């Protein structure tokens with residue numbers, strides 16, 4: 079016979095996170111929760127036509143990534159919480175995504191060196207079964223050291239800037255060009271774990 083206590087535990091254990099991301103960084107970070115998860119990559123269109131603020135932008139895209147995965151799931155697989163996330167760098171009112179090529183990366187790093195920029199990361203949680211949505215974002219200020227053109231070129235030659243918003247990775251050799259941050263580190267890496275754990279509480283998922 080199943081006791082009431084067991085009944086409380088069973089639905090929690092059955093919870094599953096569905097990470098809607100192709101980003102190896104996000105995949106690594108979600109592992110740290112120690113909860114069962116699977117990955118389903120969304121093919122969401124990442125263009126936004128209307129003029130919106132960076133916080134709206136990352137929230138819209140995070141939700142779109144999660145919602146696209148929900149549409150892709152077979153009815154029988156619609157269990158768990160789908161997590162979508164999007165990260166952009168904002169400097170001088172310009173929203174910087176991933177560089178299109180090395181010149182684009184150079185342009186971004188040249189502008190941001192010696193200055194402070196902001197990193198916005200959005201997170202969307204969507205219940206695969208009910209469609210319930212919770213969306214939020216977090217912002218971190220990042221101070222980048224002054225760099226010569228030669229240093230910027232050397233960094234680009236490492237290949238690290240290629241698939242990163244703002245053309246750098248704080249978790250890689252890019253750490254050496256950052257002098258400090260104000261705010262959450264994981265917001266910069268691309269998945270605000272602290273914010274996400276709070277959001278999951280709204281789906282009765284307790285990370286700790």
Ligand SMILES: Cc1cn([C@H]2C[C@H](O)[C@@H](COP(=O)(O)OP(=O)(O)OP(=O)(O)O)O2)c(=O)[nH]c1=O
Pocket residue numbers: 098099100101102103104120143163164165166167176197241242243244246247248249266267268
């Ligand atoms: C600023 C910064 C960004 N990034 C990365 C995180 C994201 O992978 C990427 C921003 O691109 P996104 O478009 O947010 O994500 P993605 O296309 O890589 O993955 P998906 O949409 O499938 O989830 O930049 C770092 O890894 N380190 C950093 O310091």
